[in-house]
Amino acid sequence: MISKACNLTADQIDHIDFFYNQLTFLATILKDLEEKQQQLNHEAKNLTMQIYSVISKTRQLIRFFDVQVPGQRDINNGDSFFDILIGTNIMEEIKMIEEKVVQFYDRINQIQLLQIFNDGVHSSMSMENRTMVDEEITVGFDDEALTIKRLLVGARKQLQMISIVGMPGLGKTTLARKLYNDPYITHYFHICAWTYASQLPRKTDMLLDILRSLYVNEMENMTNEKLGDKLYKKLKGKRYLIVIDDIWDIGAWVDLKMYFPNDNNGSRVLFTSRLKELAMHASPDCHPHCLRFLTEEESWELLQRKVFQNESCPPELIEIGKQIMKKCEGLPLAIVVMAGLLAKDNKAQVWWKQVAQSVSSYIVSDPNQYLDTLALSYNHLPRHLKPCFLYLGAFPVDQQISVQKLICLWIAEGFIQKIGQRSLEEVAEDYLMGLIQRSLVIVAQKRFDGRIKACRMHDLLRDLCFKKVREINFLQCAHNYEDTSSSNSGNIMFPNLECLRHLEALKIQNKFSFPSNFREVKFPTNVKRLTLIYTHIEWEDISILGMMLPNLELLKLEGDAAWGQQWATTDGGFPRLKFLKLKFLNVKQWITCSSHFPSLQHISLEVCPNLKEIPSSLGDILTLQLIEVTYCHFSVEESVRKIKEDRESIGNNWLKVLIRNLSGKLRKIKRALEIIG
Structure with missing residues (x-):
């Protein structure tokens, strides 16, 4: 009936197919419950009645469709079906029932109904693996698990390979085990088995892993061919789920796939990998499921549960704990590693603060776990x-x-x-x-x-x-604050910089002070574009950059690149400089003359709140074409306007001035409010 509803979208059809599989599972549970009536407690018997109710309501919906479209079930009547679907809210009804089905799954987990079915379900998961999963705290995988579960139990009958892909620490194995342990999955598949591929997979070990988890004996001294034949016969005719964890090499899959029979009964192979390309090659018709990072809410929940188990985080540790959580950036393994560190002294505020200050270094220094x-x-x-x-x-x-x-x-x-x-x-x-x-x-x-x-x-x-x-020794790193005070810090930061003879653009961004012997730093003389950010160079040293870099055409000083309240340029200045940008600087006074910037064309001042004015002498630079002022003191704006007026008074109308300030934004907001009324 559904397959002929040509106007349904693929998502709607998949939705109904999945719902059908859920009802099939409930019907199977219902049959087993009826056979074991004497063994059920009150809560389990109550579930029986609720399952009856869900199945009964579904029948009513199907009958309703039959009544609305009599005699048309065998024709391609998608338009009629779609009209009835919308007109009678059947999809909404199905959604409501589906939510109830999901609640059933949760209830089944809570009262451990799976124990009732152990005699009839051929689950092969070892007790050792079960214990490991039961003890593992999982957070944020519900939506991921549901998506993959739909693929595992979907309507497709052919053998299908499904992959979970993601960076290290995202929880690929954890999610796979969550699915592997799911009561619906263990009941739906006749046989379940798990093997670990590893970076250097051995065919023999993988075959033995799977066979052992199926409780197959007498495998000593068998060749790979005999082991594979035994596995094939064990799987033949049964709906099975095989999990291959952490696969690195497509060869590992090629070695095993011949032993997995395709009986068109809904069997599945699920594997985890860091390699998306491998996953796409192994299963080109099923797009890899790429794991997402945890949200902040999920990350915080995981951290709390790992550190405090069933207790809540003490109020005095919440702010620090959330700082640590954010630095883990939603990576579950990082959060687990940090939780293990915090749990050593889980209520010591001083310890938590120390950890918060150096989260990444703790994680990297933990070789066993990360x-x-x-x-x-x-x-x-x-x-x-x-x-x-x-x-x-x-x-x-x-x-x-x-x-x-x-x-x-x-x-x-x-x-x-x-x-x-x-x-x-x-x-x-x-x-x-x-x-x-x-x-x-x-x-x-x-x-x-x-x-x-x-x-x-x-x-x-x-x-x-x-x-x-x-x-x-791949790169020279200079990011440790304590190194900057050494006498040779300049050499540490810029070894052999002058050897880059063809370098034309250089950007230096630091979060610490530049070496005191700045004048001894040897820049490549061909540099034309220089950007300095957070370098804290004294203005006196900035003034000699023009002599150190005779070909410099562009200079950007941003975010406390220069230190001090006064910038007084010197003779020689910046002979070829065309563009000068000052941004987020604390300079108060700028003293210069036109001869220090003879080629300057463009000046940009952005958020320099302490600067009082632009030197009027800059107006004498004949090449100057544009001055931009953004969010500076109003006196700076006035000085720029004065320069423009002086230029125009002598007939030079080429200079453009662009001023951006908060008052302009406020005017726009007011105009918008007036329009709204």
């Missing part, structure tokens, strides 16, 4: 991808990385090798996709055409990058 897991992903990378992965660690924390910029940097560093007739850019895009498919890089933005515009890296993977970088 770093070894992440390092597996790195160690398994092809040689050509390793430098590309490590290079990502050079970008600031939480920064979206422009793919176009990243590719240019990879090419400039010599990481990309020419392949056939393809351009270096095309090869670099493939390299990036390789890292994304291995769940080591996260897609941050996409273009309209579906290509990746920006990417990012999880903080904890970035920490792994830094650790590996130090081990192999």
Whole structure:
């Protein structure tokens, strides 16, 4: 009937198919309950009546359709079916019943009805694995589990491979075990088995794992062929679920798949992997299920439950605890690692504050629980991808990385090798996709055409990058605050910088003070564009940049790049500078003359609240075309207007002035309110 409803969407059909499977399961439970009436307690008997009610109501809905469309069940009458569906709210009724069915599943878990069915269900999960799952706290997997459960018990009869893909620590194995232990799953499949593939899978070990979980004996001294034949015969004719955990190599799947019979009875193979490409290759007709990160609410719940079990977090620790939780960025394994650390002294506020100040370092320094897991992903990378992965660690924390910029940097560093007739850019895009498919890089933005515009890296993977970088001396890192006070800190921060003879654009961003011997830093003389952020260089040293960089055309000073209240430029100045930007600086006074900036064309001032005015002498620069002022003191705005007026008074109308301030925004808001009335 449903298959002929041509006007139903695929989602609606899948929804009804899934509901059908749920009712089939309830009918099976009902039959078993009736056979064991004498063994049931009051609550279980009450469930029997509720199941009867659900099935009865479903029959009423089907009869209602038959009455509304008599004699049309064998014709393609999708329009009529859709009209009745909407007119009678049948889908809403089905949704209500489905919610009740889900409640039944929860109730069945609570009263452990699964014990009633143990005699009739051929569940092969070992008691050792059951204990491990029962003790494991899972949070935030309900929607994920439901999505995959629909695939596992869906209407498709052919053998189907379903994959769970994600970066290390997202909970792929945890979710797979949650599904494997689900009472509906264990009842729906006649046989369930689990094996672990690992980074170096052995066919013999995997076959033995599956057979042992099926309680097969007498397997000693058997060849792989005989083990495979025994497995095939054990599975033949039965609806089975095989879980292959942590698969790295498509060869592991190829070695096993011949022993999984396809009897068109709804059998499934579920595997977890970090490699999306592998999952797509193993099952091209079923898109991999990519795990999401936990929400903040889910993360906080998991942290509390792991640290305090059934108790709530003390009020004095909530704020600190949430700081720690946020730094884990929704990665379940990171939260679990931190919870283990906090639980050592779960009510000491001082200890929690120490942990909060250095979350990432604690996680990375825990080799048994976290770093070894992440390092597996790195160690398994092809040689050509390793430098590309490590290079990502050079970008600031939480920064979206422009793919176009990243590719240019990879090419400039010599990481990309020419392949056939393809351009270096095309090869670099493939390299990036390789890292994304291995769940080591996260897609941050996409273009309209579906290509990746920006990417990012999880903080904890970035920490792994830094650790590996130090081990192999891949990059020179200068990010530890305590290093900056050393006498040779300038050499530590910029070793052999002058050797980059062809470098034209340089951006330096620090969160600590620049070395005191700044004048000894040797910049490449060909640099044309320089950006300094949070460098805290004294204004006196900024003034000599023009002499240190004779070809400098663009200078951006942002976020306390310069330190001090007065900037007095000197003779020689910036002979070729065309663009000057001052942003988020605390300078109060700017003293200069036109001869210090003879080529300047564009000045941009943004959020410099203490600056009183722009020097009037800048108006004498003949090349000056544009002055931008954004959210500065009104006296700065007045000085800029005065410069423009003076230029116009002598017939020079080329100078443009753009002023953006809060009063302009307020006027727009008021106008909008007036229009609203």
